[in-house]
Amino acid sequence: MIRISKTKYLGRVARCYQYSTFNQEAIHFEQTVMRRSSVRAFNDTPIPHETFSHILSLTQRTPTGYNLQPWVAVVVNDETKKHELHEAALSQKKILEAPATVVFAANHHVLENLDHILKQQVESGSWDKEYAERTRVLANALLRTDHCQLLQVCDALFTHK
Numbered sequence: 315m316i317r318i319s320k321t322k323y324l325g326r327v328a329r330c331y332q333y334s335t336f337n338q339e340a341i342h343f344e345q346t347v348m349r350r351s352s353v354r355a356f357n358d359t360p361i362p363h364e365t366f367s368h369i370l371s372l373t374q375r376t377p378t379g380y381n382l383q384p385w386v387a388v389v390v391n392d393e394t395k396k397h398e399l400h401e402a403a404l405s406q407k408k409i410l411e412a413p414a415t416v417v418f419a420a421n422h423h424v425l426e427n428l429d430h431i432l433k434q435q436v437e438s439g440s441w442d443k444e445y446a447e448r449t450r451v452l453a454n455a456l457l458r459t460d461h462c463q464l465l466q467v468c469d470a471l472f473t474h475k
Contacts (some may be wrong), residue, residue: 320443335457343436353408355411356408356412358411359413360412360413360414361391361413361414366389366414370387371388371389381426382427382428382453383421384420384424385418385419386419386421387418388416388417388419389414389415390414390416390417391413391414391415396409396410396415397425398411399417425454425457428450429450432446432450
């Protein structure tokens with residue numbers, strides 16, 4: 315049974331579909347997503363280093379395949395660098411207005427962390443050595459392959475136990 319209710323989010327009325335089977339976590343997540351909005355303007359108040367460090371440390375908790383974190387975050391707050399980034403980013407004016415901009419980029423050297431992560435999984439008892447070795451082979455194949463071979467790797471991932 316679906317119950318439709320009107321709920322107010324940030325001064326706007328939104329139609330919210332709530333299923334009777336939703337648990338509290340799902341409802342909380344939905345409310346959080348619905349409160350998200352675009353920032354239209356920034357003030358020029360600098361963001362304390364400790365705040366940025368804390369926020370960026372939280373990004374390390376995002377789930378990624380094999381916990382490799384295949385990205386890097388670069389904080390740009392130097393005025394000269396902001397102007398260079400502004401030019402490279404299709405002249406987006408918010409880059410110049412914000413006290414800092416965080417650029418997330420792919421890390422093409424992600425496999426350098428693989429051995430360390432697999433060792434941690436085995437030492438913690440989460441994985442046995444055989445599973446860690448299989449993961450090493452598959453991760454290397456997946457991350458070092460071209461698109462033509464990707465289907466073969468996916469087939470190996472999902473058909474072998």
